[in-house]
Every structure is written in structure tokens, then in C-alpha cells.
Amino acid sequence: MKELTEKKVFPPPADFQQKARIKSNDVYEEGKDYKKFWEARANEMIDWYEKWDKVLEVDEPYYKWFVNGKLNASYNCLDRWIESGKGNKLAYIWEGENGEVRKFTYKQLYEEVNKFANALKSMGVKKGDIISIYLPMIPELPIAMLAAARIGAPHSVVFAGFSAEALRSRVEDAGSKYLITCDGYYRRGKILNHKEKSDEGIEGLDLKKVIVVKRAGNDVPMKEGRDVWWDDVIEGKSTKCEPAVMDAEDLLFLMYTSGTTGKPKGVMHTTAGYMVGTATTMKWVFDVKDDDVYWCTADIGWITGHSYIVYGPLANNVTSIIYEGAPDYPSKDRWWEIIEKYKVTILYTAPTAIRLAMKWGEEWPNKHDLSSLRLLGTVGEPINPEAWLWYYNVIGKKHCPIVDTWWMTETGMHIITPLPGVTKLKPGSATFPFPGIKAEVRDEHGICKTGEKGDLVITTPWPAMLRGLYNAHDKYIEEYWSKYGFGKFFTGDGAIVDEDGYFWLLGRLGDVLNVAGHRLGTAEVESALVSHESVAEAAVVGIPDEIKGQVPFAYVVLRQDAKPSDELKKELIKHVSKVIGPTARPSDILFVEDLPKTRSGKIMRRILKKLAEGSKDVGDITTLRNPEIVEEIKNSLQR
Numbered sequence: 001m002k003e004l005t006e007k008k009v010f011p012p013p014a015d016f017q018q019k020a021r022i023k024s025n026d027v028y029e030e031g032k033d034y035k036k037f038w039e040a041r042a043n044e045m046i047d048w049y050e051k052w053d054k055v056l057e058v059d060e061p062y063y064k065w066f067v068n069g070k071l072n073a074s075y076n077c078l079d080r081w082i083e084s085g086k087g088n089k090l091a092y093i094w095e096g097e098n099g100e101v102r103k104f105t106y107k108q109l110y111e112e113v114n115k116f117a118n119a120l121k122s123m124g125v126k127k128g129d130i131i132s133i134y135l136p137m138i139p140e141l142p143i144a145m146l147a148a149a150r151i152g153a154p155h156s157v158v159f160a161g162f163s164a165e166a167l168r169s170r171v172e173d174a175g176s177k178y179l180i181t182c183d184g185y186y187r188r189g190k191i192l193n194h195k196e197k198s199d200e201g202i203e204g205l206d207l208k209k210v211i212v213v214k215r216a217g218n219d220v221p222m223k224e225g226r227d228v229w230w231d232d233v234i235e236g237k238s239t240k241c242e243p244a245v246m247d248a249e250d251l252l253f254l255m256y257t258s259g260t261t262g263k264p265k266g267v268m269h270t271t272a273g274y275m276v277g278t279a280t281t282m283k284w285v286f287d288v289k290d291d292d293v294y295w296c297t298a299d300i301g302w303i304t305g306h307s308y309i310v311y312g313p314l315a316n317n318v319t320s321i322i323y324e325g326a327p328d329y330p331s332k333d334r335w336w337e338i339i340e341k342y343k344v345t346i347l348y349t350a351p352t353a354i355r356l357a358m359k360w361g362e363e364w365p366n367k368h369d370l371s372s373l374r375l376l377g378t379v380g381e382p383i384n385p386e387a388w389l390w391y392y393n394v395i396g397k398k399h400c401p402i403v404d405t406w407w408m409t410e411t412g413m414h415i416i417t418p419l420p421g422v423t424k425l426k427p428g429s430a431t432f433p434f435p436g437i438k439a440e441v442r443d444e445h446g447i448c449k450t451g452e453k454g455d456l457v458i459t460t461p462w463p464a465m466l467r468g469l470y471n472a473h474d475k476y477i478e479e480y481w482s483k484y485g486f487g488k489f490f491t492g493d494g495a496i497v498d499e500d501g502y503f504w505l506l507g508r509l510g511d512v513l514n515v516a517g518h519r520l521g522t523a524e525v526e527s528a529l530v531s532h533e534s535v536a537e538a539a540v541v542g543i544p545d546e547i548k549g550q551v552p553f554a555y556v557v558l559r560q561d562a563k564p565s566d567e568l569k570k571e572l573i574k575h576v577s578k579v580i581g582p583t584a585r586p587s588d589i590l591f592v593e594d595l596p597k598t599r600s601g602k603i604m605r606r607i608l609k610k611l612a613e614g615s616k617d618v619g620d621i622t623t624l625r626n627p628e629i630v631e632e633i634k635n636s637l638q639r
Contacts, residue, residue, distance in 0.1 A: 008385075010392070010425040013399055016374065020421020021287050027419070031435030034460050038276065038436055042066055042463075045279040045315070046272070047080050049245050056461065060486035061477060062468060063461045064249050065273035072243035073252055073275055074117075074150035077314035078110040079243065090319045093293075093342055094139045097186040097325025102139055106317070109143070111239040117147040118241050119233040123209050125178060127152035127244055130254065132176035134167055134198055136160040136185040137324045140213045140230060141300050142310045144180050149252060149271075152244035156254040156266070159301030160185070160194065162581040166264075167201035170256045173266055173470065177208045180230075184216035188329045195220035248272030254470055255303055257409040264524070265479070266470030267409050274307075275315060277413035277464025281434060282312030285403050285417050286346050287375060295321035296348040296379075297335070302518065303409040304379050307464075308348060312413075327353060332360045336368040347395070348377035352516040354387045354395075355547050362394050370395060375420055377403040380517020381549045382505040388427035406430040406505050408491065410480070412464030415439065416503050429502040437462050439503065441495045442484065448497070453506060456495040457488045465489070513542040513550050518583050522605070525552050525586065528579035532572055534562035539595050540586065541609040551587040553612045555595060555633070564591035590636060594629045596621070611637060 017023055031037045039055045042048075052069035081087060087107035094102045104112070125131065131148045133155055135141040141157070148155040156174045158167050171179065181198040184191045195212060199221070202210070212222065213230040222229075246252075252271045256264040282288060294313060298304035300322075313320045321342055327335050335357075339347065357365065376396050378388075383404055392402055401420040407413060415437055416430040423431050433439045440447050441454040448454035469476040483490040494506035513520045522540040529538035537557040542550040556572065558564060569589045577585045596604045610618045611633055621627045 008389075008427055010401070010427075012401055012421050012423070016399075016401060017421045019289075021289075022284050022419045023421040025422055027284075027422075027435045028432075031437070034436040034438075034462075038065070038463050041280045041436075042069075042272070042276045045283070046071060046076055046275055052248060052272075058461070061481045063465060064467075065270075065461075065463045066248040066276070069248035069272050070245050071248065071272055071275070072150065072246050073271055073311065074113060074146045075243040076275055076279075077146060077311065078106060078113060081106045081317045082110055086317055089317060091314060092139060092142070092320055092322055094322045095324065095338060096138075097189070097323075097329060104139060109146075109314075112139075112143050112234075113146045113150060114239050114241040115234040115237040116143055116230075117150040118237040119211075120147060120153065120178070121151055121241075122237070123178070123211075123228075123233065125151065125153050128251075129153045129178065130174045130176050131155050131178045131180065132167075132171045132174060133157045134160060134179060134181045134194075134201075135213065136182065136194065136215070137299060137322055138182065138185065138213065138215055139322065140180075140182070142314075142322075145253070145300075145306075145310055146314075147241075150241060150243050152246055152250065154251040154253050156256070157301050157306070158256070159299060159581070161299075161301070161583065163578055164197045164201035165579050166581060167198065168205070169264065170266075171202060171205060171207075173256070173264075174254055177206070178211070179207055179209075180211045180213070182213040182215045183220045184218040186216065186325060188326050191216045191218050193218060193220070199223075246271045249467070251467075253306065255306065255409050257303075264521075265472060265475060268467045268470055269412050269464070270467050273463030273465065274412050275311060277462060278307045278312040279315035281414040281417070282308060282316050282318070284419060285405065285414050285434075286348070286377065287420050288313075288316050288318050288346070290317075292318060292345045293321065293342050293372070294318050294346040294348070295323075295339070295342075295344045297323070297327075297353060298348075298350070298379065298517075303412070304517075307413060308379075327356070328360070331364075332357075333364040333367055336365045336370060339370055339373065340368040343372035345372055346375045346377070347373060348379060350380040350517040351378055351383040351387050352381070352548050354378070354383070354391050357395075358387060358390050359547065365394055370397065373397075373400050375403065376400045377405060379405050379407075381514045382406075382430070382507055383428060385428040392427070401425060404428075404430045406493075406503070408493075410466040410491075411458075411462070412466065413462070415458060415462070416505070426498075426500075426502055429498070429504050431502055433458075433503070436460070441497050441503075442488075450499050451496060453494055453496055455483070455509065456491045456493045456503070456505070457484055458491065459488055507550065508542070513540075513552060515542075515550055515552065515583050516548040520552065520580075520584055522552070524580055525554065525576060525584050528576045528584065529554060529556060529572060531579060532575050534558055534568060535572070536560075537595060539603050539605055539608055541605055541612050543587070543609070543612045545587065552584060554586040554589045555592050555608055556589050557592055557594060590633070592629070592633055592636065594626055596629050596633075597626060608633075 050070035052066035054067040406416040
């Protein structure tokens with residue numbers, strides 16, 4: 001880090017800075033009065049039916065923004081652009097994996113959203129009903145989200161790659177009575193039977209309606225009275241649907257994310273603060289202009305897709321790309337081909353994808369004209385300096401600033417990020433907190449000294465912050481506010497601040513992994529393993545991976561009647577994939593006789609992590625009730 005701090009600093013290119021929306025550090029000065037700062041943003045970024053009485057109301061650990069303000073998220077993404085004469089601008093260019101293209105202007109998107117909103121109402125969906133959406137990267141996904149928001153029904157999007165059981169737990173927890181899914185979709189040329197997986201997930205649940213999008217045209221069973229085709233329900237529906245007047249603090253969506261327990265937690269995001277935060281960061285961090293073609297490669301099933309494919313871009317009248325398929329299908333230059341084809345100007349992707357492209361080699365991007373690009377971004381995990389420099393040199397051709405953004409499901413919006421027309425960049429550093437936000441690195445003794453590792457803590461409220469966990473007040477306090485007290489939001493990520501005040505993120509602490517930018521609780525993987533009849537106990541740790549950043553590594557204690565074998569190992573890996581999804585699949589499993597435990601029975605994952613990483617020094621083992629097991633595991637790993 002020292003070498004990077006001293007030698008490799010990248011100021012904004014002069015031509016970029018000249019045209020940038022934000023080209024002065026004055027915005028940080030303005031942000032010191034954070035309430036006034038966010039009130040100004042709320043006034044300039046969002047159209048309101050009624051203005052707020054109070055900018056911020058605090059009842060720790062709960063924060064309400066723009067109290068008693070009235071608005072609608074769907075209106076702010078669609079109607080106002082049509083009313084101001086911008087309805088013919090492209091909102092989305094969708095490309096299917098097989099090369100099909102669908103384009104939607106803001107007016108066309110508005111009409112599709114309204115038709116589906118009217119269809120939902122005709123099926124009995126009322127304001128406040130939570131709708132579960134289990135769709136791949138097809139246009140009907142943002143249409144369904146915006147239609148739900150239009151009528152005041154919060155949505156809960158479940159990533160299409162998640163398993164049937166993961167879907168079930170999220171539908172049950174949210175109490176959803178409506179599910180939107182599809183027949184199938186394409187991945188690397190194969191049709192994935194999504195309806196079959198959906199049916200398995202909701203078996204036995206009391207759902208009123210399951211709306212099915214025809215995407216792949218594969219044969220699927222339809223349950224009479226419950227299952228209906230999307231095309232049938234929108235047929236004949238009006239292209240006008242009055243947006244519901246929503247209170248600032250009405251729930252906009254639930255997003256389930258991994259925590260330190262086996263059960264995913266429903267993060268709650270409300271309407272006004274989330275819209276103000278995402279609209280502002282979209283405009284400032286990506287420096288968006290009227291003629292930009294923007295591509296965020298994330299899946300809408302994750303928070304990145306919610307904030308920076310749906311709500312942030314549409315609230316700024318931006319043209320976005322949505323791509324259905326894999327980055328290497330039918331060949332390893334698919335992404336670069338898309339950039340050249342649509343003259344993409346802003347690319348926002350994950351370090352995992354960059355490392356994968358590095359591995360495949362420069363010849364793939366070099367086959368294409370990428371000169372339309374003017375800004376690059378990264379998201380999901382800390383980016384290593386080598387990948388940053390490759391991205392800068394090979395993809396950006398040394399003239400595109402890189403906005404390395406740190407944030408999380410709970411924050412809803414960028415928290416630590418460069419402003420591309422202002423910030424001098426250091427490869428691997430997310431740089432500084434966004435204006436209006438304060439953050440610090442601390443431990444149990446207080447704020448850490450320069451260069452010392454500690455916990456990243458946010459010390460000012462921000463508008464897009466979560467409003468709690470769904471039906472889990474105690475968990476909310478325990479996860480975010482118990483370590484440092486109210487007023488100091490514990491992120492669960494480690495960080496260092498260097499001598500210039502730059503933040504360097506170190507990834508997840510403790511029991512949450514970051515696999516290819518996706519958060520994954522070790523407890524979830526452990527409970528999936530233990531649900532197999534052969535497994536008595538399991539402990540999962542994250543180990544470094546060249547491409548994905550981190551991958552799960554599992555230690556498994558078998559039941560007495562089960563015998564270790566390569567076949568069983570494969571079966572358990574497959575079992576985890578079925579229970580949670582492919583992201584959670586352990587890279588390897590080590591069968592062990594026992595796990596290192598304290599006298600109170602707590603598994604010492606710190607020791608297991610060091611062993612898995614090949615560390616010779618595993619630290620203090622005097623508190624273990626079975627210290628001999630450490631040597632046994634070490635020997636097994638070396639075999």
C-alpha cells in the first residue's frame with residue numbers, strides 16, 4: 001500500500017474534469033452540514049407531491065428522512081420524463097444471450113409498467129402487499145418492480161440463481177401471496193427450467209397468484225386457478241395507472257441478504273430516502289450526461305441492480321444496457337462486443353469479472369473498439385491494484401477514471417467512492433466518503449491510527465440507509481448497533497485509512513464471505529451441509545481465490561455411519577448448491593474427526609481459516625478444549 005500511496009496517483013484527465021458535473025472539492029464543504037446537504041439534493045433530484053415537514057427524525061437506532069413527504073418512485077422514474085418531453089429517449093436496450101434485442105423508450109417502458117400495474121390491481125394486489133419476484137435478467141424484471149412501486153406494493157426480488165429452498169424461505173418470511181416468475185431462461189446456450197424450480201420452492205405455500213413470463217418457450221406445468229401467463233394478464237389493460245401517493249417512509253422493497261446466522265435477513269428500504277440517495281449518487285459518481293449509454297453488469301436480483309440498473313438510472317433519465325447471459329458466451333469477448341455495438345460510455349462491473357477478463361487475456365478486448373468508454377466503475381468487493389491497473393490500461397486505454405465504489409445492501413447507495421471530476425485516484429482504494437457522509441476506522445480502543453486495520457463504521461445517518469430488518473428488531477440492533485453503540489453504524493467490513501485520508505477496504509470481517517461480490521453467510525453454508533443426512537457438524541471459512549476474491553472452504557464432521565469419500569464430497573458440494581445456489585458451493589471439503597472448540601463449545605473459525613490458508617502460525621490455542629485437533633487438521637491438509 002505504501003508504494004501505491006507514494007508512486008501511483010491518477011488525477012482526473014483534464015478533458016474529463018473540464019466537462020464533469022462535479023469539478024470542485026466545495027461539495028465536501030457543503031456536505032459538512034449533512035441535513036442541509038441532503039435537503040438540497042431532495043429538492044433538486046426528486047419530484048414531490050408534498051414536501052416534508054422535517055428533514056430527519058431520529059429515534060435511535062431508527063432514522064426517518066423527509067418526514068411526511070409524499071412521492072412515488074415509479075413516477076420519478078417514468079412519468080416526469082414523459083411530461084418534460086423526454087419520453088422518446090431510450091430507457092433500456094436489452095440483449096438476450098442468443099442475440100435478441102428489445103428496446104424500450106421511457107414512454108414504452110411507462111406503458112408496459114402501467115399495464116402490469118393494472119394487471120396486479122385486477123388480481124387483488126393492494127397497497128402494502130409484498131410481491132415476490134423471481135426473474136432472470138429480462139425486461140419484465142424492472143417492469144414488475146416499477147409496477148409494484150407504482151401501486152404501493154413493496155417488492156422482494158429473489159436472485160434467479162438462488163435455489164428453490166432459498167426462494168421458499170424468502171417468500172415465507174415476507175408473507176408474499178404473489179410470485180412473478182418465468183418458464184425458463186438461457187445460460188451458456190442451455191435453457192434453465194425456472195418454472196420447475198419456482199414450483200418446487202413454493203410447494204405447499206398458500207399463494208394467490210403465480211404470474212409466469214414466457215421467455216424460453218419451454219413446456220411448463222401451470223396450476224389451474226393459481227398460475228397465469230404474463231401476456232394474458234396484461235392483455236387489454238390500460239396504459240394509464242395513477243401512481244399511488246406514498247409516504248416518504250413507506251416500504252419500497254425488501255432485499256434479503258446474508259448475516260451471521262443461517263437465516264437471511266430482510267433489509268427494509270423506504271421510498272424517499274432511498275430515491276434521493278440513489279438518484280444523487282448515480283448523477284455525481286457516474287457523472288451522467290444526456291448522451292451516455294450506461295452499462296451496469298450486475299444482476300438486478302442484487303442491491304447493485306436495484307440501485308444502479310433500475311432506480312438510480314431511471315431517476316436520471318439515463319439509457320441503460322441490460323444483458324441476459326454469461327460474459328463468455330458464445331465467446332470470451334461478448335462484453336466487449338456489446339460495448340462496441342452500443343457505444344457504451346460508462347461500464348460498472350465487479351473485480352471478479354475484471355480478474356476473469358485478465359485471465360482470458362488482452363486479445364479479447366483488443367479485438368473491439370472500446371473508444372466510446374469515458375468512465376469505468378467497480379462494485380461488490382475491494383479491487384486489488386493489479387486488476388485496477390489492468391482495467392485502467394487495457395479497457396480504459398488510460399483515459400477513463402475508475403470509480404471504485406464501496407457500499408452494501410444495507411446502505412442502499414454509494415458510501416465511499418471517488419467523484420471522477422475531482423478525486424485523485426489510488427489503485428485499490430475506494431478513496432473518500434461521499435459528501436454528507438462521515439466514516440471512520442475504529443476498534444475497541446477507539447479510532448485507529450493511520451495505517452492500522454480496524455472496523456469500518458459510518459458515523460452520520462444517510463438517506464438511503466436501511467430502516468431495520470423485516471420482523472427482526474433485535475437482530476437489527478445486534479447486527480449493526482451493538483458493537484459501537486447507537487450513532488455508529490457497524491458495517492462488518494475491515495478498512496485502513498492511509499496518511500492522505502484515503503480508505504482502503506479489506507473485505508468482510510468474521511462470519512460473512514464475499515464471493516465474487518455476493519455476500520454469503522458462513523452459517524448459511526454450514527446449515528446447508530448439516531441438513532445432509534451424513535453430516536454431524538460443519539464449519540465454513542473463506543479462503544482467497546484469484547478470480548472470485550473469496551470462496552467457501554468447509555470442514556465436515558461426519559455421522560458415525562458415514563464414511564469419507566470423494567463421492568460423498570461431490571454429493572455434499574452438490575447439496576449446498578441445491579439448498580442455497582451455485583455461489584455458495586464450497587471450493588473444497590475436508591473431512592475431520594472434530595473441530596477446534598473453546599471450553600464453552602464455540603468453534604474457533606479464526607484457527608480454521610488460518611489452517612485453510614496454509615498459515616504456519618495459527619495463534620493462541622490455549623483456550624481450546626481439544627488443542628490436539630489443530631495438529632491433526634494441519635496434517636490432513638498437507639496430505
